Amino acid sequence: MYRLICTGCGKEYPGDSPAFRCGCGEPLEVLSNRGSKRFYPERQGILNCFSSFLPPLKDESSLSMGEGWTPMPRSFAFVSEFDFELYLKNESANPTWSFKDRGTYLTLLDAVEKGYKGFGTVSTGNMAASVAAYGARMGMNTTILVSKGIPSEKIRPIAIYGPRVIKVDGDYSELYRRTLETGPSKGIYFSNSDVPMRVEGSKTIAFEIYLQLGEKVPDFVIVPTSSGGNIRGIEKGFREIKEAGLSERMPVMVAVQACGCAPIHNAFDSGWEKIERVPDPSTIAHAIENPFPPSGNAVLRMLKKNGGLTLCLKDEEILEAQSRLAGEGLFAQPAAVTSVAAIKKLKELTPLKKVRIVSVITGSGLKYPSILERHSLSVESISIGDLEAAL
């Protein structure tokens, strides 16, 4: 059995502990066993490819839907000549079209192994769809808790998977905390945004980047950051690659937020020890609009320890990047494009000549179609008789 360790105070817990957070309030993570490990890229699926880096989970019920092993095409739209190399880790090619499926899959296996009959999460977007889908695949009673104000067009693509959907009138962070506390006694495994096994799922993004770059670690990895679970997982993945002796160095981790909701960036930029709640969050990048992220302090500690950076983007910058990224073939949701929108500002902070950058594109543009009304898109009209003249 693996062990868990608190990212804050370092206290250890057994892996079968029902707690996902330490008594000190900070998130737990899976304690990596040191030593030499290897990858099995010839095997199918993230669980088998990366088994030597993951806790001993088994998929006896064929619950995998082929999450992970997403493409990483090279980008040209954000790069000028003689500049750096940029790669787009396209997580929209997952079964529910966001990076969440990696962590959801591993948390589901963990839940099954621990004998839970219920599965659930607190989310209004990518995570809700992912948890609803994987819970459905297992045939579990799945509960999705969403905010009171969420519109029907956001609920339907979650509800179609058949979970119990409950709108809750109350504070989101409070709901996050209370579900983790209440879940075990109710027999519900709450696969919330930064629970330990979800962070293990995000590690696999780092492993794939390393393998897709020909067993090399990039110089920068830019990650849209909300709860903080994803960037923690990716950093942990690179840390374990280094600890396994497969690389001598770590990438600079860049946490990107929307300026209208940037609790981690605000704290990092101001040198605070802890994050502070953003009173009135406002951004078009809803998928990273968490005013008081549960892994906020853990991300702050991680960035300070490893020489990471933070940046924030304005809505106009996000829209411009969405358009420019689509203009080279990849249509991503606003939150997801912050990782490429950030490049211009990153250039101002640090020289980027001859470096290798990976931007994580966290989810599909189809997740948030109404944002397209904010783009000016032109359409012509002709009759078929005028076709030759028009072409």
Next chain:
Amino acid sequence: MYRLICTGCGKEYPGDSPAFRCGCGEPLEVLSNRGSKRFYPERQGILNCFSSFLPPLKDESSLSMGEGWTPMPRSFAFVSEFDFELYLKNESANPTWSFKDRGTYLTLLDAVEKGYKGFGTVSTGNMAASVAAYGARMGMNTTILVSKGIPSEKIRPIAIYGPRVIKVDGDYSELYRRTLETGPSKGIYFSNSDVPMRVEGSKTIAFEIYLQLGEKVPDFVIVPTSSGGNIRGIEKGFREIKEAGLSERMPVMVAVQACGCAPIHNAFDSGWEKIERVPDPSTIAHAIENPFPPSGNAVLRMLKKNGGLTLCLKDEEILEAQSRLAGEGLFAQPAAVTSVAAIKKLKELTPLKKVRIVSVITGSGLKYPSILERHSLSVESISIGDLEAAL
């Protein structure tokens, strides 16, 4: 240089011919060179993995976005105990979330190699998005012709890639034909639904199925069928596997259409030599709503030759299958779920004990969100104080 052959009269053309259809009116296809070939699954991307089965295309500009190699999870929702094995070839995990990307990628390489400066298509859905995305990646002038009546919410996810979008008032089949005729003189490669290199792209679905089943050919392959290009490609892939000596048999190909627009099914069922135009097409499965498919006759010939089958589904059956498929974790668009909706009817036509079936899930449920209004989806509401009692 490869050669093209007419699927109707057998006349041959050189591969660099600007024509995609024969003088007799029927579609051309790439003439396969016979003999032993092999797969390279250890290589990256469909072009490299399947090079010995594809025309000699090169990707010197890094135009791939990681199309293909989609997952194929096993399905349980449509299978009762002691029954057949069912696999879902999930094409929604492509860069623009439909199977179209395979063919679009190969046609783009073909266009670049032939010196075209323009790229385009006639489509209102998956193909338009795919062609717009890949055209954008290459930086080509891309023209997307859509029907006059198409609503803005369908145009925007195409227009975001930055193509020239033209609404055309006129008959769709006529537009299809005229773009193929006019394209070469205008310097525009029209990557329409059944052009030869697009059919080559669909072949790679067959290759992946074969490899994902452990180098085995399934008993049945069920394909949602509109223009006919995709099922032609998949059949051609299995044919080439057999010709290469890698399998002794072919799967039964099952073409599925919506009953409200079933020109191929109608003709096959009635024993007609040729398809007839459906006068008033009507179905929720818009992505397969082609009343006079350009490869309709070619599909008829193929099915007759190889012992294939056709089926049609009513809208209620499609909606029910969409819900049931999401109920095991895969949310697909209405057209895409016809390949699982068909299973119940297939059972009535032929015994399915101990056979292996692959249903091709052609595109993402996020492509057509408004259909979700047709499903009855329930949502509860509570206040946070009632959370414990509610769980």
